[in-house]
Each structure stands twice: as structure tokens, then as C-alpha cells.
Amino acid sequence: MSYIEPAPIKDKENPLESMMQRFDKAVEILGISEEMYHILKVPRKQVIVGLPVMMDSGQIRTFEGYRVIHSTILGPSKGGIRFDPDVNLDEVRALAAWMTWKCAVVDIPYGGAKGGVACNPREMSAGEIERLMRAYTTALLDVFGPDQDIPAPDMGTGPREMAWLMDEYSKSKGMTVPAVVTGKPLVLGGSLGRTEATGRGVMVSALAGMEKLRINPYRATAAVQGFGNVGSHAATLLRDRGVAIHAISDISGAYYNDKGIDIAAAVAYRDANKGSLEGFSGAELIPGDDLLTLPVDVLVPAAKEDVITRKNVSGIQAKMIVEGANGPTSSKADDIINEKGIMVVPDILANAGGVTVSYFEWVQNRIGYKWTLERINRRTDRIMKDSFDKVYEVSQKHKVSLRIAAYIVAIDKVSSTYKFRGGF
DSSP: OOOOOOOOOSSSOOOHHHHHHHHHHHHHHHTTOOOHHHHHHHHHHHEEEEEEOOTTTTTTTEEEEEEEEEESSSSSEEEEEEEETOOOOOHHHHHHHHHHHHHHHTTTSOEEEEEEEHHHHHHOOOHHHHHHHHHHHHHHHTTTTTTTEEEOOTTOHHHHHHHHHHHHHHHTSOOOOGOOSOOOOOGOOOTOOOHHHHHHHHHHHHHHHHHTOOGGGGGOOEEEOOOOOOOOOOHHHHHHHEEEEEEEETEEEEEOOTOOOOOHHHHHHHTTTTTOTTOOOEEEEEEEEGGGGSSSSSEEEEEOOOOOOOTTTTGOOOOOOOSSSSOOGGGHHHHHHHHOOOOEEEEHHHHHHHHHHHHHHHHHHHHHHOOOOOHHHHHHHHHHHHHHHHHHHHHHHHTTHHHHHHHHHHHHHHHHHHHHHOOO
């Protein structure tokens, strides 16, 4: 399994408004001018394309695609492409902005972007998906580029689709250009360590938070909601460092064992059971929502958006929440979490291990030399730990949550860079 970015948020209200609520708080604390506020708020470029594709039936069907470049202040823009029926411009705009802040908070020289096509890949053949991806690439040839805008996989796309994108782009340039996209198969220039990248970042963030809260990992307990790529790797890596994983979950329900779950056995069972934990005998089956309110030290929501809301936040007993998914905590639950004294390592920090290794893939493609897995993991861990320490320091200085502190770090970096480059 290759690494895929965590599922983008689909806020029931509006993803753009959800992001802007936290953005506005950080801007107010920083004292950003009105001019800079609008420079950081308004996307640099928004592209909508019509994509006529020959279907297997012989009919031509036209799909609508999007690419939003939120910022290129720190460097070329970076962000995934998702194929999903619910893709819309507001969602893509919000996700592009999140990518800007995510790259900035871990000090990676990228701006933010996102893309998508309104389609249902589960109802399409491989040939139809390939023709759609090639059409999307062709329509955006003047946008994509290793020094301009670098896409990656997201929901509904993976290494296969990134290989098609690279090939179509390379044909237009008359040469192979692997650095135009990340998330490729290893044989086409993909990076080692990418599969576990996001889960590894969650692990590093959790350990850093436990250190601040003086929680001994070898006496700590955790619950991990979602046992896909991010959740299973986070659980595995936390267990390797002494944390007892008391609960895990997937779409079939939650599985609880107060003596600790054998994570290696759970992964093996899932992989042999068509990707599902259904029927797993190493733990007791409990209602899925009950996992969120278990008396554990660390809660890792790594499944979907808006799972922690005003309705259930009062029941959360964890001392720390580490967001493996994008947007798992509703903005309306933030104040209650803060009042309860729960430390939250926000998504734009905790799950930034993925884009960090994407950056490493791009660097390796540019220099034409592959790094070892040990080097990639060592550098990822350092970046994630340094970023956590910086965000924590800012949270203490301004007496705000880690979430708002992360936005402060990111916004300050982007706005300062803009001024040094000669803006205004």
C-alpha cells in the first residue's frame, strides 16, 4: 500500500468557513494588517476545467475538474488531487489553504494547492479513470510543473494515477519529468517511507505531547479511531514505543481490550480479511462512537472529519488528542476541549508527515539520488519534533491552544516571507 493523504474534510456547514474561523483568531493575535489578511485569504489562482472523456460505452462524458493554487509565497504549490462525486470549489479552496498552513508549520518550502474532479471512480473502469487523469493533466499543463505546482494522490487517486499524470506531463515536455508529481510508484521515483509517513508523524507528535504532559509512554494507553493507512501505522509505531493500544476501529465497529491489543495481529487479520477488522477476535466489539470516550491517555482520530463535536466532546476522557485525519474536530468543539484542559495536536501539524516525505520525494527526484529509509525516517522525525516544539513555544507565549498556535506559526512565516520578498 502506498501513502495517500488523509481524507479531506467535508464540513457539513462549509469547509472554507471552518478553516477561516481558526485563521481569523490567529490573525487577530498576530495583528496582521487588513492588506496582508486579504493577501493570505484569497487564492492566487483558481482553475475550473471541463474534461470530455470517452467512456467504455463509446459515449463522451464531460467531467468538471478544479485546481486551486492558494499560495506560492514560500515556493511551488503542493497538494493532492481527489476523485470524488462531492468535489466542489469551496472544498478545494479550503483544502488548498490548509496545505499552505501545513507546509509552513513544518517549514517546508512549498505553498498550498489542491485539486479534484467531480466523479465516482468506484463506478469507473481503469481505462476510464486513466483517460480522465490524462485529460485533467493535459488541461492543466500550464499550471503543473516541478517549479510551479506539484500534485499528489488524495481520495480516489493513488500511485497508479500519479504515474499516468507524470507520463502525460512528460510527453508534453519531450522528456521524463518525475519531479512534477509525488506519490508515484517506487520504480518511477517514489520515495521509501511514504506509506507510513503520516502515521509516523502522528507517533512523533504524540510522543512530543506526552513529554510535555509528563506521561510515560510505557505506562500510557491510547485509542485509535480508523485503522486504514494512517491509523494502523500510528498504532503500530506507538505500540513499538511502549504505548498500550486499548482500542482500534474501522467501518465494522470498534474493538476494545483493556490489556492492550496485539496490533501486529490486527494488521495481519485486516489484510487477510479484505481490509476489514470485522470478526477480529483479539478484542471485544463495542459501538464505534464509544471509542472516543474511553478512559485513555491519547486519542487518535484518524478516520474522518467532524467526529468530535459539541454533542460528544463532554464525554471525552483522553488527556491528549492527536489528529491523524483532516478536520476530525469541529470548530464548535474547540472551546469545550480547551476548557477541559485537553491538549490537541492539530491536523495541520500532526498529519504533516505525509507532505514532509512528499517533499523528500521531490528533492530526490531533483537530485537524481535515492535516500535510504533510515535517512528519510530520521529527517522526518526531526522535522516533526522541531515543528511541535516551535508550536508549543508559541502556544505558551500567547496562552492559546496548539491549534491556534500552529496557525500563528504558519501565518507569521508566510506573511514575513511575503514582506521580505518585497510585497507592499
